Amino acid sequence: xxxxxxxxxxxxxxxxxxxxxxxxxxxxxxxxxxxxxxxxxxxxxxxxxxxxxxxxxxxxxxxxxxxxxxxxxxxxxxxxxxxxxxxxxxxxxxxxxxxxxxxxxxxxxxxxxxxxxxxxxxxxxxxxxxxxx
Amino acid sequence: xxxxxxxxxxxxxxxxxxxxxxxxxxxxxxxxxxxxxxxxxxxxxxxxxxxxxxxxxxxxxxxxxxxxxxxxxxxxxxxxxxxxxxxxxxxxxxxxxxxxxxxxxxxxxxxxxxxxxxxxxxxxxxxxxxxxxxxxxxxxxxxxxxxxxxxxxxxxxxxxxxxxxxxxxxxxxxxxxxxxxxxxxxxxxxxxxxxxxxxxxxxxxxxxxxxxxxxxxxxxxxxxxxxxxxxxxxxxxxxxxxxxxxxxxxxxxxxxxxxxxxxxxxxxxxxxxxxxxxxxxxxxxxxxx
Ligand SMILES: Nc1ncnc2c1ncn2[C@@H]1O[C@H](COP(=O)(O)OP(=O)(O)O)[C@@H](O)[C@H]1O
Ligand SMILES: [Mg+2]
Numbered sequence: 373x374x375x376x377x378x379x380x381x382x383x384x385x386x387x388x389x390x391x392x393x394x395x396x397x398x399x400x401x402x403x404x405x406x407x408x409x410x411x412x413x414x415x416x417x418x419x420x421x422x423x424x425x426x427x428x429x430x431x432x433x434x435x436x437x438x439x440x441x442x443x444x445x446x447x448x449x450x451x452x453x454x455x456x457x458x459x460x461x462x463x464x465x466x467x468x469x470x471x472x473x474x475x476x477x478x479x480x481x482x483x484x485x486x487x488x489x490x491x492x493x494x495x496x497x498x499x500x501x502x503x504x505x
Numbered sequence: 506x507x508x509x510x511x512x513x514x515x516x517x518x519x520x521x522x523x524x525x526x527x528x529x530x531x532x533x534x535x536x537x538x539x540x541x542x543x544x545x546x547x548x549x550x551x552x553x554x555x556x557x558x559x560x561x562x563x564x565x566x567x568x569x570x571x572x573x574x575x576x577x578x579x580x581x582x583x584x585x586x587x588x589x590x591x592x593x594x595x596x597x598x599x600x601x602x603x604x605x606x607x608x609x610x611x612x613x614x615x616x617x618x619x620x621x622x623x624x625x626x627x628x629x630x631x632x633x634x635x636x637x638x639x640x641x642x643x644x645x646x647x648x649x650x651x652x653x654x655x656x657x658x659x660x661x662x663x664x665x666x667x668x669x670x671x672x673x674x675x676x677x678x679x680x681x682x683x684x685x686x687x688x689x690x691x692x693x694x695x696x697x698x699x700x701x702x703x704x705x706x707x708x709x710x711x712x713x714x715x716x717x718x719x720x721x722x723x724x725x726x727x728x729x730x731x732x733x734x735x736x737x738x739x740x741x742x743x744x745x746x747x748x749x750x751x752x753x754x755x756x757x758x759x760x761x762x763x764x765x766x767x768x769x770x771x772x773x774x775x776x777x778x779x780x781x782x783x784x785x786x787x788x789x790x791x792x793x794x
Binding site (some may be wrong): 384385388391405408409410412413416417420464472474477478481482 | 673675676706707708709710711713714737738739741742745746747748
């Protein structure tokens with residue numbers, strides 16, 4: 373798996389850049405309007421979490437184009453503080469920043485697959501997939 | 506010997522200009538200047554090289570560079586035209602001076618290099634400064650312009666105000682939305698404010714959070730906030746995110762929101778003749794939009 377298309381997240385406006393690239397790729401894969409909006413929103417949540425909680429990181433896109441399955445894989449990687457208790461942040465409404473706390477559980481519902489690997493003090497990697505149906 | 510170098514260059518300016526123009530012409534292919542007419546390109550080159558020589562002659566004590574850069578900025582020529590031109594001038598001049606002396610040792614070579622740098626670098630610096638100054642100016646003006654556009658409030662009729670939002674909402678803009686909304690509600694005595702998000706590309710939890718807070722604040726000052734222009738795909742993502750917007754009214758279109766606003770303020774649209782036919786026509790014409 374190689375990540376040709378990554379967007380570095382350092383400034384708030386990089387979130388918009390990631391969203392735009394993700395939406396472009398989603399369009400090429402063949403996703404319709406509603407799924408494009410879901411994907412753009414998920415990217416926005418993941419990228420903003422990187423910006424807010426890790427300071428910097430990147431969001432990478434990978435179009436999946438195999439015989440019987442097409443889709444889009446998005447990986448958000450940072451070397452920030454990591455997530456203490458993954459099951460806790462997956463609860464609706466949990467936020468350490470006074471936010472809505474709907475980001476990560478929301479992303480899980482917006483996408484078809486959702487994986488978090490996080491080590492305290494080492495960083496976080498969130499991998500999500502949306503399948504084209 | 507250093508004054509001497511300058512004399513070589515000034516006394517042979519015709520020769521150097523010729524070499525420089527040739528070099529510029531050679532490098533011209535396939536780039537931005539392809540859309541510029543040959544005449545304009547040539548006359549600009551001549552003017553450019555005159556500016557370089559006059560700056561050399563007067564040891565930088567001239568406004569020529571400033572004026573020339575300003576004109577090119579206004580015409581939209583890229584900075585690279587000037588920096589490329591200055592690099593070409595550096596190469597041509599060094600080559601020319603070296604070709605004029607029959608014995609070139611390392612000392613002479615390095616003297617020539619540093620002397621030419623001394624002429625060229627200040628000109629490059631000044632050109633770059635002129636350009637970046639103008640960019641900074643443009644950026645700051647655009648920032649102001651964007652800020653003015655970012656959270657407009659339109660009092661459409663007594664007690665009803667609309668805030669149409671177009672484009673991405675970042676934290677800075679979210680703050681402005683809140684401020685303008687509260688200021689405007691109080692200033693225009695708005696009973697109802699319609700926030701129209703038709704033009705907002707992505708509504709994520711951060712945007713939703715700010716809108717909820719703004720609506721809550723509007724409620725606290727005694728008015729009602731209606732969120733309108735929720736496109737179908739945005740409605741679905743909001744539901745997927747699990748965001749609860751049930752605390753304040755939402756409508757799919759500005760038109761529907763406006764109708765509720767009229768209702769909330771005990772008004773309705775009535776035709777001038779006040780016949781049923783007129784009202785029907787009016788409603789029909791609204792529907793056609
Ligand atoms: N990349 C990350 N690095 C460290 N902590 C994170 C990261 N992403 C999310 N978190 C933590 O998970 C919590 C929940 O995130 P989220 O569901 O997006 O809600 P919110 O951003 O509104 O707080 C955050 O408050 C934060 O403490
Ligand atoms: Mg978040």
